[in-house]
Structure formats: structure tokens, C-alpha cells
Amino acid sequence: METAEQNQKTHKETFPVTGMTCAACASSVETILQYSDGVKSASVNFATNTVQVEYDDNTSPEKLNEALTDIGYGLVLNTKNVQEAVQEEQEKKFQAVKKQTIGAALLTLPVFILGMFFMEWVPGRWISLVLSIPVLFFFGKNFYLNAWKQARHGKANMDTLVALSTGIAFIFSVFNTLFPEFWHQRGIHPNVYFEAATVIIVFISFGKMLEEKAKSQTGTALKKLIGLQPKTLTRIQNGQTQEIKIEEVQLGDRILIKPGEKIPVDGKVLTGSSFLDESMISGEPIPVEKKAGDAVFAGTINQKGSLEIEAEKVGSSTLLSQIIQRVQEAQGSKAPVQKLVDKIAGIFVPVVMGIALLTFGAWMIWGGENAISHALLAAVSVLVIACPCALGLATPTAIMVGVGKGAENNILIRDAESLELGHQVNAIILDKTGTITEGKPTVVSWQWAEGSRQLAVGNVQTSLRATQEQSNLSDLREILLALESKSEHPLAEAVVKYLKTENVESTDLDHFESITARGVKGIKDGKTYFAGNQKLLQEQEILIPEDLKTTAKEWSEQAQTVIWFADEQKALAILGIQDQIKPSSKSAIEKLQKAGVEVYMLTGDNHQTAAAVAKQVGIQEFRAEVMPTDKSEFVKELQAKGKVVAMVGDGINDSEALAQADVSIAMGHGSDIAMDVAKITLITSDLEKIPQAFHLSHLTVNGIKQNLFWAFIYNLIGIPIAAGVLYPINGFLLDPMIAGAAMAFSSLSVVMNSLRLKNSKI
Template identity: 70%
Template sequence: MNKEMIQKQTFPVTGMTCAACASSVETILTHTDGVQSAAVNFATNTVQVEYDQSTNPDLLNEALTAIGYGLIINSKDINESIENEQDKKYQDVKKRTIWSAILTLPIFIIGMFFMDWEPGKWISLTLSIPVLFFFGKSFYINAWKQTKHGKANMDTLVALSTGIAFLFSLFNTFFPEFWTSKGLVPHVYYEAATVIITFISFGKMLEEKAKSNTSSALKKLIGLQPKTLTLITDHGEKSIPIKEVQVGDKILVKPGEKVPVDGKVSSGSTFIDEGMISGEPIPVEKTIGNPVFAGTINQKGSFQFIAEKVGESTLLSQIIQRVQEAQGSKAPVQKLVDKIASIFVPTVLGIAILTFIIWMAFGGESAFTHALLTSIAVLVIACPCALGLATPTAIMVGMGKGAENNILIRDAESLELGHRVNTVILDKTGTITEGKPSIKSIEWLNGNSDESSILLALESQSEHPLATAVVSFLQENQSKSISLESFESVTGQGVKAQYQGKSYFVGNLRLLENFKLSLSTEWNSKAKKWEQEAQTVVYFGNEEGLIAMIGIQDQIKASSKAAIKQLHEMGIEVHMLTGDNPHTADSVAKEVGIKQFKAEVLPSDKSEYVKILQSQGKIVAMVGDGINDSEALAQADVSIAMGHGSDIAMDVAKITLITSDLQKVPQAFNLSKLTVNGIKQNLFWAFIYNLIGIPIAAGILYPINGFLLDPMIAGSAMAMSSVSVVANSLRLKGRKI
């Protein structure tokens, strides 16, 4: 088929709630006439479809509508549509959870403390109908979808147990004489059904909240690109929307503005903050012929450049696209409870049916009564309240414990996976180091700093980014600025000025040489030593000679070395990635005890590095703080952002360290281990009651001592398992991480 006849389009999908839904959408679309391929991105609730002229978006939407899903096809801004859809979904789940909780509270109070109050069961019936069949309808819908595909998950177990508990209670409410005539008490279980719906809804709400953060990260990345730009035409300057810019256009960028698209400088010079690409805190000097990139920030000078890449081909657009792909490429982990439920549901159903059959065959005169009671008791005692609480209660306590220790966890999956991490990648700038240039060394040639006020005056007027570090240092040391007689900026070298008839300067080695000055052997070796220690050397002097030499460095955090040592002791490999030069990278790596590192890496290089380690079977955690880390953070199994970093890094990452103390990373892994152990213990408590209770509920003791488990006692046993789970989760609060 002619490739020009094939269209590729991305649509937001409505109605998806789980991995099985994503699989269903993909399958239906793939088998629709005219569709060549369909790929669902569950993280962003979108599907990319390739289709020919024999079909169209309306027909694709019809195919999905038939099975309960849909496409948003009339949207100009797909990212806005995705965000709106996710926010709408979260608000819907939140509203249903809150109303479920409000209506469940009186049902719970009546069921637990006023169970013999006759009007209580009618009040409970009235309140439970909206909880189950309006606010909780999604569980029944999803369970039906799962059943149609021959699968069972937590929704199946919730729908089955709550539905049976409600129907049994409904029968007992309207026909109590059926049981009273047999000498039995007609108990109702409305509280059991509604409590389950409320608790599981709360867990779904937390999931949707975490998921909605995906779009906010992408929105902030997209927001880095300005909406308009200044075009240079034959008739002067003209402001146009960024969508109208063409390759070859000449664009003006003023101080403080963001570069709108990729290109090359055609006139002017400036310093540009390229931290989003390199992660480095020092802006880069740009002169004619140098490349500039969309989203980077112009500092103090105006310049013009020729557009070379626009739209989706810019580096920023590629970063956005790769973040989306990385977030979607990780298939949602099938929850442990879903795996258990897929076995547990048919097993319990089988036991209940077998119990009914055996009692009908061998029950004697009361065969039907005993068969009905025992089979219902089996289903009630197997009710998944404890199973539903096992994971969310442990995770909620774990998240709370993390927050107390300045570790904010927004994603349950990361908390569950953290203890399995065996490889950690650390960004250098802002993660291992402070991310702020400061004075590391300063040497005065004559041993005193009498002329520091002249140095302060020079650097106060300098546009160079490193000047701020010198000014801050001198002001802290009580130096006072003076008035200079003249001032001149020397492009690419530094600054110079006149004071009391002498020419003073501060800048690099080239400026020193322009004053026909040279370094002595001693000072030359000292400068080289500083450079090997990853210091940027700045020279201060006048026409007569050198006055001082200053070493500026991004300081290593006090906690970095101890944190890296702790990670090594935990058996975790530590790697370092940086956009900085190899000399600086080597120096920092040696100082903190890292053997594996890579320098001069771009954002895409970082995410590729993560993929390579993952392909070797490693569970990778990425720790970063910048926009340039966002791709790698999205790709990693566990993503951790430093608290002082960019909003985008914190949005993409699932764990944020408020204090930016690297020692919180091993603490986060320890917290994960304790939480996962708590989940496993909870699952034990959730099932131990079933292992003991189901055979008793089925009537295994009846031939021995005539004991039959009343469904009400079965309900109490179920409640006890829930209490055990909650109590065990709360134990984590007292643990040290």
C-alpha cells in the first residue's frame, strides 16, 4: 500500500482503568478494518493509530464505544485534552470516594453497634444502594469486562463479594421469616459490602492522583517554549506565533527571553543558560556561528539567529517526546493482589459451589438451609476487605513515614520497587555537588588583599556568570566596592577598568596575555593543580602584574561521600553522569568514591545509559535535579528528584527528597524494604483467616461436633483480619529507617 495513504495519529482514550483495558483497546483497534497498527500508552491514556483511507477517526471511535471505551477526536491540542481527561477522571474518582465514605459511615455504625435495631437494616439498605450501584458501579463494570476476557482481578473479587453480601442482606431484610422459622437469626451485611467499596475506591483515588502528575510534567516541559517570537523581516521586527516560524527565518532574542527554536547565532553575543540540556549551572557564551536551542534562557545580551529546526524537530520537542515514550514504555506492574485474586476468585467460587453440592447431597432434612448458609459463609469470610487493605494501608503508612524523614513518595510502585534497586545513577551538578559556583581557592600574590575593593567593583559590573560567585565571597569578607573611572567588557576574556590612573583587569588567561603578563613557574603549576581539581581559574591584576588568582568550583555536598559509601555497603552499584568535561567529572568521581562515570552527556544520552543498564537485567534508580535529567528519570525503574531542583524533574520523578541530602536515597530504599515486608505480612494476615475460616465455614467441623459457622461470625472473622492488617501496617511508624 502507498505509504502516503497511511495516516498516523494520536488520540486520547477515555474509559481505561487498568492494563487489561489498555490491552483491549489495542486489540479492538488492531482488528478494525483499515487499521495497520495501534499502540496504547497507558501512562498518558493515549493511543497512536496508523490507518488507511478506508477508515477514519469516527469509525475507530465507534469500534471502541461498542466495548465501553472512546476516543477524543475533535481536539486541536492533544496534550491539553489528555490533561483535561486525566483531571476529569481523578475528580470523578475523588467525588465517588468521598460520597461513598459519607454514606458508609452510618451503615458501619449501625452494623457494628446497633445490629439488633430493626429500622437499622432499612436505613442501611437505603444508604448502601447508591454506594454500591452508583458510586461503586465502576467495580461491577470492570469486573464484567474482565469476565468477558476470561480474566479475574481485584475488581472481580470486589464485585462478587459485595454483590453476594448485598443480595443475601436484601433477602434477609425482606424475608426474615425464612430464617426465623428455622430457628436462625437473619443477619444483614450491608456494612461489609459498603466498607469494601469505600476502601478500594480510596486506593483507586491515590492511583489516579499519581497518574495525573504525568501530564503536569509534560505541560511544564511544553511551557519552556515561548508562544510567540520576534521575527526580523525586511520591514523591521514583527511578533508572530511560534507555530508560524519557518526554517531560515531570522529571529531576535532579547535579554531574559527564552530561545524559541533551534538555530545558529547570526549576529550579537550573549551568555545563555543551557542548564536544561547540560545540567551545568554556568551559562555558556554564544557568539556568531554558535548553536542555540529552544527552551534555553538568554541572559544579558541581545542576539539574532537563523532558525534551523522548528516544531517537533527541536531538541526540546524531542526531549518532550522521549519523556512521553519513557513514561509509557514501562508496562504497569500487575499488582500482587490482582495476581492473587486471579487464582483466589475461582478457587473460592469453586469451594462455595462444592460446599453447596455436598450439603445438598448429604445434608439430610435441612440440606438446602445448611447448603445455602455454608456456601454464603464461605463467600463472606473470603470477602476481600483485608486483601484490599493489605497494600494501601502499608503504603500509606510508608508514605507518611517517608514524609516525616523529608522523603516525599508519590507513586506506590516506586515504594514497592525501591528495595530491589541494585544500580543507582547520580547526576553530578546539583545532586552530588551544590549546583552553585563558589570560591574554592583565592591566593593574593603579595599575601594581602588590599585591592579587594577594586576586584569587587570590577566583578559587580561584569556580566559573566562566575562574577556573582566572586562578588558574594568578597561581600561576605566585608570588602567594600569603590567607583571605577572607566569600565570595558572584553568579549570571551573578561573585564577591565581604570582606577587612579592604572588599568585593572579580571578574566581568563587570554586577558592576562593581552596585558603582556605571564605566570611564574610556581603560579603556573598552582593554576594547573586547581584545574585538575575541577576549579575554573580567574586572574586579577593590573598593567604592572598579577595581583590574585581565584579558583571557582561547584562544591561537593557534605553528605555526598557518606551517602555513596552507604549505597556501596548496601551492594548497590553507583554511576555518575554529567554534561561537564571529563577532567571535572574524573575529579568529582574520585573524591566521592565513584568508579563508573560518563562526562559530556546530553539528555538523550542519559536515558540511553539507563536503558543499557536495564537491558543487562539491572533495577535502575535515577537521581537528578534538572530538566536535562527528565528523560532519564522517566526511563528509570525508580526516579528520585532533589528538592531544590527544577519543577519538571520533581514532576517526572516519583520520589522527591525535600532536603536535597543524598543520604536520603539509601533511607528511601530502606523504607521500601520495610514497607514491602509490611505488605507481605499483611497478606499473610489477610489469608490466614481464610485458610482457617473457609473450611470451617464450609462445615468441615459439622460431622465432628455439629458446629456450623454462622455468616455473622464469618463477617466478624473477616473484620478481625482487617483489624490485624491495619495494626500491622501501623507498626511501621515506630521503625527506624
């Protein structure tokens, strides 16, 4: 028997889950599956609405689905792409909640008008009753179902409050509509509260719709990451090329990479040379040269040359697949944040229920001849005045105003959690390229040999010479433009762009030649010229003047890449190319440091360049030559020390760290994937917006706390009065209608307080 069990084949699959609405649902799904026959383990990822199940041949996905269907959940089966299936389910859910909200709002409008302006019109009560039934029990049925699920787990949240208050208000109103004489005989006017019940459903449904919209968009980043991998590739077998699907590639296969194609697998170059855009890994905008023996990675983009590579890692083992997996894990590893309101509701709901029961009991014992009527009115008044409208509005109204305020200031906030957490950030990680710097290599320095001429670019001073020499230098610049225009090197584009802005016109060369890994060579009027790195000049035994050598060393220490220009005898000039630091970077970093936030810089660039940039902007802690995984690991390191970590980046290589961080911020000009993963996007790419975003978070959280304070003050004063504490003193018993008005006023005060944020300065 033991041998048979050991020989059982196990399967590990991930399925999209339907019907989950809260953490308790996720726990139920996990528990049910874990106790199902044949299941070895089950792990639910509530953030992505998926479950990973390991099961043996004793069961099947269909049986697992049946076990969940019995209690209202389900698995999406027979799908090849889990992520796409999850997105489809989330989109369906958003559309469903949207229709429910719109439907409830359309039916509630006439109920609200009748309840507020025609309350004494008897037919209006019957119309309201008919219209309220679909609002509560069709469009709002999920509130009651979720409240029941919470109750089964011994818990209570906002759904419990909504279900209780609306349910009691509806039942009480139905009774008053059907049997008004019950109250008339006791000298009490029977009011109805259909509008209170339906308006609550609409308000809370609208908040749920906003939540589902945000949730339905969480998978777009993964979808775009997956899109970086080509669906087909060209395999070489027995000297013949064959186009195959990416799933068919095997380790050791020889693959042809044409100009402009994406690398489909991790491997090494066998033949050919080209430049690859590896910004998804390093974040650096300058393509990297690849030749025989060099490593290449899936998802990177080939430029102009052709390569033949050998597949060393395929499928889920490639670097790109690991990035996708880690982004997914990072997004899902964060337990869903239980809203402050839900935490309060968990205590508040049982307390209110207890008070309502005590009120009913007390009136039944000491209420005299009208005990039952007073008991019912007082208990209902307690539940109505404790209605969650103000409590439910406290957070979303402040959040919505905060999000709007951010948008006005070029700060797009996609996630309420980030807005709430921003003011707690005490450690921030900045990517270098495209975040601190412009992300575009440009010519910043230029010097001619022997000090004969210097052109002012960046901090290099200008000195002009005689008209004849000016003419000669102009001719040389035309030759340099002609050389760089034909060059395939990425930095050549920066030189061409600069020379064209200086109105330099190109000239025709008699001969042109590209020298791999060194530069270019051209002949004009019988004279040979070179443009490239210092090795090119040394190999050609060209004289390098000491003044140029000294300046080149200085520029290199300042993180500038040096391009040499020479004729066949000596070096004529050097150009310094650099990714310039944004004007706002230094001041923004200073503001963050003054606010007590630790600032770190991570980059895939070399240590020398990283050190130079860090020094210029005042950052003490930095790491260079880091891979995407290194960035997310560093975020985890800081989080393990108890830090609330913000990550700011703009590239695909930052996506893993952005997903892991507590607060993720993308630069507006960055990759779509970075912006999809990040919860905050800065439209202007101005780092000054980061301190502003944190201050906006502070103001918004203060607004939420004030709103909750006012919501509870009303309840603190109103609930005892509704329970009848004043009755023994002056005979006053709060009418449920007045209780409803007090509830409405508390909601209005919360909304007005939230709107004050609009006029605040961030």
C-alpha cells in the first residue's frame, strides 16, 4: 500500500478562482481544497485570484471544482493561459459590479425623491417598496451573502453593517407599509425608511466598483512582460532554417536572430556580432555589443546585426520568466490590507448589535403598556443611526479627493493603499537611469587637441581662433558627422544629434569601414579619419596628445563616455557623452533626506558612473551593476529591518522591485510595464513630485482620521439617545426618521470635510 502511494503521480497546477470577495473567502477555498481527497497541498493567492494545487491521480480538477461549487466558489478549468483567464474573470466581475451599481442607482433615485419630498403620500410607500426589493435583494445581494460568509467564520465587517442596517430598515418599513394600524392604535405615526436602505446600497456599491476596477487592472503588467517573449523563433537544423513555436525549442538548439527581433531564450552567441537593447535587465539606454561567446537573455532586442545563438535556458528557467514569476509572487505575497474601516467595523458591529438587543430587552422589561412598540422603535433607531453610511464614506471620499488632488499636480495614484502608506515611508530606492538622470546619452563636452579650440558643451569653456582655423575645424566636424552618421554604435546617435543642432552639414566620404568593438574609419580627399574608443587609436599607432589624455581621464571620472576623433597621424578631438542628471533630482533628494527618509540608489551601470552620479546628487548609499532580482532582494532587506520602502523606477528591470515595495512609483516617460506595476505614476518625471506625493498622503490620512472621528462622535451621541436614555428624564424617544436624518447629516459632514483637501497646498 505504501509503495502504491509513493508511486502515485502528482500534478501541480494553478487555477483561477471565482467567487472570492475577501480574505475569509480565500481561507475557505484553501481549507476546502486541502481537506479534499487526493490533495497534497493548496495555496490561494487572493491578490491574483488563483490557487496552486498539488494533487494525485485519486482526484481531478473537475472534482476539486465540484467541492468548491457546493459553497459558492469555483475553478476556471481547461485554460492554457492562467493569467489571461484571471484577467477575464476580473474584468467580468468589474462589469458585473458596474451593472449592479448603475441598476441600483437608477431604481434608488425615485425611492429617494419619494422618501424625502413625498413621505406622507401613501401610494409612494408602495412604489418605494416595489423598487427597493430589486435594489436590496438583486443588485445588493452580495452584501447579504458576504455578511453570511463572515458570520460563518465568526467575523463581521462593512458588509455585515450594510446587511444589518439595510435589512432591518427594509423589514421595518415593509411592516409599517403593510400594517400601519399597528402603530396608529398606539398613537405613533409609522414612517418608512426605504430611501435610507437603498441609498446605502448605492453608496457602498459605488465604492466596491472602484475597488474592482483597480483589481481588474493588476494583471496588465504581467501580460506585457509575457508579451516580451516572441511566440515563434527561427531554428537552424542541418543547415536549414525552420520557424517553430517558442514552446517547441529545446536546450542546445541553434537559433537565428535577425535584425530587430527579440531574443527568445537565454543562451550564448555562436557567430555574428550586433548590439542588443538590454534595458529590460540593466535599465541602461545604451545597447550592449554582443559577439561570439557572449551571453544573451530572453526578451532583449537585437539591433542591426544578425546572430546565431545556442539555447542554454528555455521556458520557465529563462531570466525573463523568472522576472515574470517574481513579479507575480511579489504582487501576491502582500496580504490584502484590511481597511481601517473594516477593522473598526469588526468591533463596532457586534457592539451595535449588542446595544440594539439590550435596548429592545430593556424596553420590553421596563417599557410599560407600550413596551413592544417602544422596544421596536428604539432598537430600529439604534441600527439606523449606527448605519455605516458615514463610516463607509469616511475613507473613500478622502481617498477620491486625494487622488484628484494628486492628478491636478501630475501625480497619478492608482491604489488607495499607496496613498495611505505614503506618509509612513522611511526608506526610498531610486533607479539611476531615467529616474535621477534623463535616460538619454548626450554630448556634454568637446575638446580639440593642444588647446587650439574648445567648444562649450556642459562645463567646457569656449575659446575661438582665427577665421581660417574656424573654417578648418568646420570641415573636420563635417567629416566627423559623416563618420558617425554611418556608424551603427548607439553613442554615434548622440554625436550626430549634437552636430546637427550645431547646424553642421555632413559631407561625402570616399570610403567607410566599421571596425568591430573599436569604432569607424573613413577616407576623405585621400586622408584617413577615425572615430571610436582609445583602443582604436592605440592599435592604429596614432599619437595621443597629453592634454587630451589628461582631459579624457577627468571626464571618465565624472562618468562621461569618451569618443576620440583622429586623423591617420594624431588625435584631433575628444567628445564627452553622458546621461545628464535632471535639474530637480538633487533638491528632491535633499527634501526627502530632511524629512527623515533614507535615500538609496540602485543601478545596472558600472561602479564608477554610479559613484559619480551619487556624489553629484548627495546620495551616500548606492549599489552598482545590479540585476533586476538584486533590486527586489534589496527591497526585502530593508523591509526585513522594519522599513516602509518606496521604490522609484522607469524600466522593465525595475518591475520586480516595484511589485515588492510597499509604495511603488513609476516615472511617466518609462516603460508601460513599470507604470502598470507601480501604484503611483509621476507624469512629469520630476522627482520633486515624490515629496509632494508623500505630503498628499499625510493630508489624506489626516482627513480619513478626522472623518472617522466625526462619524463616531455622531454614533457616540446618537446611539444612547436612540436607545432612549433621555426618555426617563424628559419623555423624549428618538423617532427612526430623525435617526435617519442624523445619519444623513453625519454623512454630509464627512463629505464636506473631505472636500477641504481640495484647497490644501501640497
